[in-house]
Amino acid sequence: MSILVDNDTRLCVSGITGREGTFHTLNNKGYGTNVVSGVTPGKGGQDVEGIPVFNTFHDAVAATGANTAMIFVPPRFAADSILEAEDAGIELIVAITEGIPAHDELRVYNHLSHNDRVRLVGPNCPGILSPGKANVGIIPAAFFSAGNVGVVSRSGTLTYQIGNELAQRGFGNSTIVGIGGDPVPGSSFIDILALFQEDEETELIVMAGEIGGSAEEEAAEFIAEGVTKPVVAYIAGFTAPPGKTMGHAGAIVSGTAGTAVAKQEALEARGVRVGRTPTEVAEIAAEIAGSLAR
């Protein structure tokens, strides 16, 4: 078991013919992901190393039975591409694109919320990896192996750092989910925590948050009420000054809201252990896994 992507994934890539799109599509395919098609308007009928390209998502779904979309188009086209994928019946949309206008994200989120068969992960995220099964996105899969730790994170490279520290202590992962660093992520920590809670393979959950917004505080509440599996958390941005965006569009402390300290306190108040460094997160995870084994 794992969540979101696995051996049943049938991936269609929007922006497959772009430089980055082609590179990462072939990378995902090389990992063993079932990449069935791609979409680039005006390039229908072509192929990318044997992967057929279609003009529309509707054509791609009809011809290849795609159930998962990866969005790799530039920001100004991304919202439209997400909406097209949903309209064509895709069930999981993974949006890698960084820099989508916030009002576009707002419209997409509110539209998709009327369809309970679709899930959006991202935008501005590294994607989803279920080691040994499927990789949808840009996560460097070589650093991860299959195992029982589920990881959910707002940041890509921070996920690799934490994942690597876990791997050095002998842990593998059920699934690694990057939910992205934008103001309106399609899936929140809560959505992914709920999936990990239901997933048989996942025994321990690591969540990596950062400053800005209130997603970590909301997750703390949710964990207290509905997650029985142990959760270890990390928060980045204790030294971030207020009013400055720290790289991610969503990572900004405005006034007193969204500080790392507030998030840490909210999590600890509900019994979630928070590591102060990526190394400490892995140490706590190891300690908990040790007690699980006994």
Next chain:
Amino acid sequence: MDLLEYQGKQLFARHGVPVPSGAPATTVEEAVAAADEIGYPCVIKAQVQIGGRGKAGGIKVANDRPEAEEHAKAILGMDIRGHTVHEVWVEAASDIASEYYASIVFDRSAKRPLVMLSTQGGMDIEEVAERDPDAIARLHVDPLLGFQDFHARRLAFEAAVDADVVRPVGALLNRLYDAFTAEEAMLVEVNPLIVTGDRQVMALDAKVTLDDSSLFRHADNAALRKTEAEDPQERMARERGLTYVKLDGNVGILGNGAGLVMSTLDVVAQAGGSPANFLDAGGGSKAEAITQAVEVILSNENVTAVLFNIFGGITRCDEVAKGLIEAFRQIEPDVPFVVRLDGTNDKEGRALLAEAELPNVHTEATMLDAARRVVELAG
């Protein structure tokens, strides 16, 4: 991107939000000419992106030409909590009967715009929220539906605005919502929203934050950026497409990916150091970007040591190493560097660095060790 008050008012005016007439000025002569044109009494207001301008003496009423000249002289060039006044806004004085508050916030948690209205304007709204939360009427709007007239009525009645201005306040909210969506703002705030003696409703102040990611389709808004108010290092970085935030310390930091860089700042602080900057070289950085990033970091004179913390995914460690080697060739830095490379092509990257034998470059195997080392070297 935050707009100055007058830029916000001009943006409001484009969408039919009533604002007092006025003109910007960058010199005393321009300010006096503007005051003559507008007529007396008028108000001369410092244009800086910080609150508390009035208390700092940055907002003055001029009753005649000599007063206009005196105030313009005093305000232009003054320092308001670290912000130099380069520009003033000269505006017709308003006859204020009541001060209300209105705002529209991009509410990330609810994933909807949040419209707020209160009759307790003219003061810090966070204080009002704390003291008397019921004094602020709030309403979330479905962005697919948009702001409807009934929304406006509900807010106006709930906030208990004077009965005779329910309609014009509602109309102003409607236009404010137009401005919020059409210009792709993260925040529009009017404090105070005034009712004049002759019962006109208008925005006496304007605070507008625009979404940086949307500026590619708002060329007119993008052109409003005041580069003289920007930190020189931050401008240099922005022009090179790097994400850089200047901080107060002395440890220069470069990493890839916003989360990892934030984490690196924290780990350096925990090791007893003080970061001089946040710099995200981004995913898939090529050598040239790394070289430019080193230039930006070292252009800050406070920097006494630099930490490279890279976990390569789509970024290749050999490209990072090449960029650093090239930076040493071009700039010949006189501060020590600590480099930690992990991930894609890390062996190749470390081999390149070992071969180059750069003076004063130290490699460390882990993020924690690298942070401790750089703090030691920074002194």
